Amino acid sequence: PDTNKEYTNKITLSKPSAEVMCVRKVEGKLQICLVLQPRTPYQVDVNGKKYARFFLEQPAGLVENGESFEEAAAREAEEETGYKVVSLQRLINSEICRHVSYADETSVVFLAILGKVEEQCLDENEDIKVNWYMAETVEDELEDYLEGRKPNFFGFDVPEMTILGLERFFIKLHRGDLSI
Secondary structure, eight states: OOTTSOOOOOOEEOOOEEEEEEEEEETTEEEEEEEEEEEEEEEEEETTEEEEEEEEEOOEEEOOTTOOHHHHHHHHHHHHHOOOEEEEEEEEEEEEEEEETTEEEEEEEEEEEEOOGGGOOOOTTOOOEEEEEEHHHHHHHHHHHHTTSOSSBTTBBOOHHHHHHHHHHHHHHHHTOOOO
């Protein structure tokens, strides 16, 4: 940069967030929920028009005033999937501080075991598409993505916290450290 110019960076301090790896059993098999939602700061140009880019990610949201990380995780899981949380456990025990794009955010990642399919009651204010994948399929896709065989995850961009949550989930699952 020109040393005669003065630059100012704006730093945004965000509320902490809870991210939730949502899992359910259907006919004895594990399924993982990933939600497809638009992220307006990221855009694509289609025929001269700007549109929000979609990201495939685990349910997540900000911790409201007076709410614990656990309460926020349960609330976000229910709002974004429409299913009641049966049990909740920390998937990543420590809080992760991120400093990306001049933002500071603390996140905690949880594992939520969700209720039965017939209990679904989706929040109509959520602008997302809920996708359920077989755990084996997600693990294969994750391996291909991490090893560079695929540029995207199920064809979409994916936030690093979702990748981190999935990696930790499969490590703990194979070690037998999870109560599912």
